[in-house]
Amino acid sequence: MWPYAIRRVLGAVPTLFIIIALTFFMMHIAPGGPFDAQRHLPPEIEHNVRAAYNLDKPVWEQFAIYLGNLLHGDLGPSYKNHDFTVTQLIEVGLPVSARLGLSAIILAVVLGISLGTVAALHQNKATDYGVMGLAMIGITIPTFVTAPVLALVFGIYGLHFFGFDFFLPAGGWNGGAFANMILPVTVLALPQIAIISRLVRGSMVEVLRSNYVRTARAKGLPNHIVIFRHALRAALLPVVSYLGPAIAGLLTGSLIVETIFGIPGIGRYFVEGAINRDYTLVMGVVICYAAFVIVLNLVADILYALLDPRVRFA
Amino acid sequence: MAEPILQIRDFNVLFDTHDSEVHAVKNLNFDIGEGECVGIVGESGSGKSQLFLGALGLLTSNGRATGSVKYRGRELLGLPERSLNKVRGSKITMIFQDPLTALTPHMTIGAQMMEALRTHQHVPRAEAEKRCLEILDLVRIPEARNRMGQYPHELSGGMRQRVMIAMATVCGPDLLIADEPTTALDVTVQAQILEIMRDLKKELKTAIVLISHDMGVIAGMADKVQVMRLGEVVEGGSTDEVFYAPKHDYTKALLDAMPRIDRPMRKGHAILQPLSTIGAEKRLLDVEDLKVYFPIKTGGFPVSKVKPLRAVDGVSFSLRQGETLGIVGESGCGKSTLARAVMKLIEKTDGAVVWSGRDLSDLHGPDVRKLRKEFQIVFQDPLASLDPRMTIGESIAEPLVTLRPELTRTQVQDEVRAMMKRVGLEPGWINRYPHEFSGGQNQRVGIARAMIVKPKLIVCDEAVSALDVSIQSQIVDLILNLQSEFGMSMIFISHDLSVVRQVAHRVMVLYLGRIVELADRNSIYEDPRHPYTRALIAAVPVPDPKAERGKQHVTLASELPSPLDSRAQLSFLKSRMIDNPDAEQYRPKLVEVATGHYVAEHDPA
Numbered sequence: 001m002w003p004y005a006i007r008r009v010l011g012a013v014p015t016l017f018i019i020i021a022l023t024f025f026m027m028h029i030a031p032g033g034p035f036d037a038q039r040h041l042p043p044e045i046e047h048n049v050r051a052a053y054n055l056d057k058p059v060w061e062q063f064a065i066y067l068g069n070l071l072h073g074d075l076g077p078s079y080k081n082h083d084f085t086v087t088q089l090i091e092v093g094l095p096v097s098a099r100l101g102l103s104a105i106i107l108a109v110v111l112g113i114s115l116g117t118v119a120a121l122h123q124n125k126a127t128d129y130g131v132m133g134l135a136m137i138g139i140t141i142p143t144f145v146t147a148p149v150l151a152l153v154f155g156i157y158g159l160h161f162f163g164f165d166f167f168l169p170a171g172g173w174n175g176g177a178f179a180n181m182i183l184p185v186t187v188l189a190l191p192q193i194a195i196i197s198r199l200v201r202g203s204m205v206e207v208l209r210s211n212y213v214r215t216a217r218a219k220g221l222p223n224h225i226v227i228f229r230h231a232l233r234a235a236l237l238p239v240v241s242y243l244g245p246a247i248a249g250l251l252t253g254s255l256i257v258e259t260i261f262g263i264p265g266i267g268r269y270f271v272e273g274a275i276n277r278d279y280t281l282v283m284g285v286v287i288c289y290a291a292f293v294i295v296l297n298l299v300a301d302i303l304y305a306l307l308d309p310r311v312r313f314a
Numbered sequence: 315m316a317e318p319i320l321q322i323r324d325f326n327v328l329f330d331t332h333d334s335e336v337h338a339v340k341n342l343n344f345d346i347g348e349g350e351c352v353g354i355v356g357e358s359g360s361g362k363s364q365l366f367l368g369a370l371g372l373l374t375s376n377g378r379a380t381g382s383v384k385y386r387g388r389e390l391l392g393l394p395e396r397s398l399n400k401v402r403g404s405k406i407t408m409i410f411q412d413p414l415t416a417l418t419p420h421m422t423i424g425a426q427m428m429e430a431l432r433t434h435q436h437v438p439r440a441e442a443e444k445r446c447l448e449i450l451d452l453v454r455i456p457e458a459r460n461r462m463g464q465y466p467h468e469l470s471g472g473m474r475q476r477v478m479i480a481m482a483t484v485c486g487p488d489l490l491i492a493d494e495p496t497t498a499l500d501v502t503v504q505a506q507i508l509e510i511m512r513d514l515k516k517e518l519k520t521a522i523v524l525i526s527h528d529m530g531v532i533a534g535m536a537d538k539v540q541v542m543r544l545g546e547v548v549e550g551g552s553t554d555e556v557f558y559a560p561k562h563d564y565t566k567a568l569l570d571a572m573p574r575i576d577r578p579m580r581k582g583h584a585i586l587q588p589l590s591t592i593g594a595e596k597r598l599l600d601v602e603d604l605k606v607y608f609p610i611k612t613g614g615f616p617v618s619k620v621k622p623l624r625a626v627d628g629v630s631f632s633l634r635q636g637e638t639l640g641i642v643g644e645s646g647c648g649k650s651t652l653a654r655a656v657m658k659l660i661e662k663t664d665g666a667v668v669w670s671g672r673d674l675s676d677l678h679g680p681d682v683r684k685l686r687k688e689f690q691i692v693f694q695d696p697l698a699s700l701d702p703r704m705t706i707g708e709s710i711a712e713p714l715v716t717l718r719p720e721l722t723r724t725q726v727q728d729e730v731r732a733m734m735k736r737v738g739l740e741p742g743w744i745n746r747y748p749h750e751f752s753g754g755q756n757q758r759v760g761i762a763r764a765m766i767v768k769p770k771l772i773v774c775d776e777a778v779s780a781l782d783v784s785i786q787s788q789i790v791d792l793i794l795n796l797q798s799e800f801g802m803s804m805i806f807i808s809h810d811l812s813v814v815r816q817v818a819h820r821v822m823v824l825y826l827g828r829i830v831e832l833a834d835r836n837s838i839y840e841d842p843r844h845p846y847t848r849a850l851i852a853a854v855p856v857p858d859p860k861a862e863r864g865k866q867h868v869t870l871a872s873e874l875p876s877p878l879d880s881r882a883q884l885s886f887l888k889s890r891m892i893d894n895p896d897a898e899q900y901r902p903k904l905v906e907v908a909t910g911h912y913v914a915e916h917d918p919a
Binding site: 214216217223225 | 370396400403408416
């Protein structure tokens with residue numbers, strides 16, 4: 001396994017390089033620059049500012065300088081958030097986004113697998129149609145609808161049960177307090193629960209029809225052993241493949257959820273950075289995201305092989 | 315008479331489908347006695363498998379069983395799952411066809427065996443392990459302790475089926491239901507598995523239900539036989555009665571249709587024309603020292619080695635016009651690779667293929683395509699080898715459109731209709747799709763597609779292997795009739811030695827990419843010289859109970875060695891073997907022992 005993992009990580013270096021190069025040049029091709037939106041500066045000051053950030057040099061040279069700094073782990077200063085380096089911005093924002101994302105994915109995996117299994121065991125019965133119907137709704141309603149609706153219902157109006165008033169914070173991070181996490185995590189998790197439960201149901205239905213499940217039943221094993229020991233492990237394989245990229249997406253934050261709930265994560269950097277032509281910030285979050293995707297896909301592949309002994313590391 | 319183990323009365327299996335209710339098993343009544351072996355014979359769709367799945371509550375959710383199934387006087391139908399599980403898997407166990415998919419891929423052999431034992435008999439782990447080892451020994455699995463830690467995909471097909479048998483035997487059942495236990499296996503492996511089952515019956519007094527489409531397998535094993543057709547038992551009785559005095563027409567037809575290795579023809583069916591009446595003496599095809607190697611990567615990062623897999627390793631033969639050459643051998647012997655290399659469907663590594671005096675090595679691109687007018691191939695799986703999105707008319711017409719572009723649309727249509735009629739398909743079906751047809755009909759389409767350009771050579775690659783006996787017999791008839799009409803040469807590849815005896819003038823036996831014996835069919839079947847040929851022929855069961863019972867069961871002791879091991883080809887010439895898996899080894903030469911009868915060098919028995 002280790003040689004395989006090392007080979008995969010080494011193989012990711014060219015991939016990362018291509019991603020960095022593409023992002024870098026695409027950003028520079030886009031019209032405008034980081035300081036164009038500011039009020040007009042005298043030419044000599046603007047010249048000095050551009051020189052300070054190496055923007056007066058040819059693009060190729062800028063790229064070489066950027067790569068050189070990157071090798072030292074230096075992502076450069078942010079052009080827009082003055083007095084912050086990109087590394088600092090990510091260091092502050094990433095843990096927040098990652099904590100939200102991780103909570104959401106754990107919730108989604110647990111609920112998604114359970115619901116999918118239950119649906120598969122009651123295939124074409126009311127339970128199945130109910131779960132799958134809800135899942136369909138979960139997939140089709142976008143987060144920019146669920147987020148404000150939930151914030152409104154639980155945060156603004158509140159719920160009133162048995163004479164108790166039940167409120168959740170409608171926004172803010174509050175240092176990551178549990179109450180503040182409930183709504184954003186729910187919003188992030190809902191579509192994932194839906195997708196995972198549909199995946200699990202599909203593969204579970206197939207596995208339950210397989211010859212080896214029939215063999216297990218013919219052996220007179222109790223139902224729970226047939227399902228958990230013989231069927232579920234094989235049924236989880238598609239989920240594992242899906243989770244690699246899905247987790248990378250969730251950990252690096254969501255613009256919508258972070259904006260609506262006012263959470264200081266890195267999700268909004270993608271869009272803000274791109275609009276402001278904050279070259280270094282965009283590069284930083286892209287590299288961060290790409291690294292997550294690569295590592296998590298590797299983890300997914302290794303997990304896949306552990307679940308299915310027929311898969312060899314090749 | 316003693317109380318039967320299993321008593322089946324008025325038993326029915328029904329399935330709800332979208333259109334209607336399918337009655338898969340109809341009003342069955344029979345008993346299975348203590349220590350008895352009952353054979354259930356039938357073709358696909360006869361309900362023979364659904365019968366016991368229904369009896370043990372294993373039907374899919376749209377199926378239901380009615381009537382009565384009593385195990386030692388106790389009704390099984392309608393029992394709650396929990397009570398049924400006390401019998402199922404413990405007193406009555408099952409073995410399924412295709413042990414690769416029937417074993418859980420992510421659990422070790424040991425875990426799968428022990429869970430059965432521990433669920434039913436609550437024995438401690440150490441005790442369970444000991445019992446499993448004993449049973450694995452009983453089914454003759456070498457290195458049983460290591461096998462317990464292996465996963466199903468790490469074992470060969472024969473070993474997996476032994477594991478299935480061991481798993482089904484470990485709780486000491488009264489009744490073992492074996493559903494096509496040897497169907498996907500090579501004949502020599504089949505013989506070993508049947509031998510193991512025979513021993514179980516003798517030593518443990520286990521009653522066995524043997525479900526099979528193969529009358530030969532049933533003949534050698536069963537005490538009683540039930541013949542099923544379309545959900546009904548058409549005939550039942552002792553094995554001798556059913557085989558020697560069949561009463562029902564279906565049983566008779568089935569027995570006649572069955573190709574027998576001990577006879578060159580089937581009763582009442584087409585026969586192979588002698589070469590003198592169909593062909594000239596002209597040699598059409600010469601294959602010289604043909605080699606096809608595939609590079610196989612062994613070992614992983616950082617050091618990997620590439621070893622050649624010698625799929626075909628120096629094969630020479632010739633084929634005359636109108637002649638049929640049968641190629642037989644077990645899976646992995648290179649028979650399909652050989653044929654595909656001859657047809658230039660895959661690249662050869664070395665050697666020469668000379669077609670009508672022309673060396674095909676120099677042909678490229680368009681020339682190869684022109685060659686297809688003279689070579690055609692019929693594949694094994696008729697449905698999978700036809701494009702599901704093309705009508706059968708389009709499929710049949712395609713070679714004609716490509717290879718004879720001068721024909722007009724109507725001419726092509728006329729040719730297709732004529733050929734459809736010739737192969738026994740209604741010309742009016744021209745616009746239908748493959749999924750609308752049965753396997754036999756689709757194979758007729760495959761044959762029509764191959765025959766439409768009137769090729770000089772047809773390769774039949776396991777062309778009848780996936781078909782039911784009666785359909786197989788019809789397709790064999792069709793092939794033989796087409797040959798006597800059109801006089802084409804054929805290479806007929808099959809793992810089934812009995813079928814090859816019916817269709818081939820000469821027979822080549824392949825073992826790991828090399829010829830071990832090549833002779834005309836009567837010499838091969840009546841006077842086999844090579845120990846491997848002998849073992850192969852002896853392993854084929856004959857639908858004749860007395861002959862089968864009297865048979866000395868000589869089986870090859872060992873498994874087929876890995877083709878990556880250079881010693882493998884010398885299994886029958888150990889005296890010349892260099893004991894190093896990577897060494898360059900001696901290649902056994904072919905010796906002409908009688909006119910036209912070639913046998914590879916081998917150690918005397």
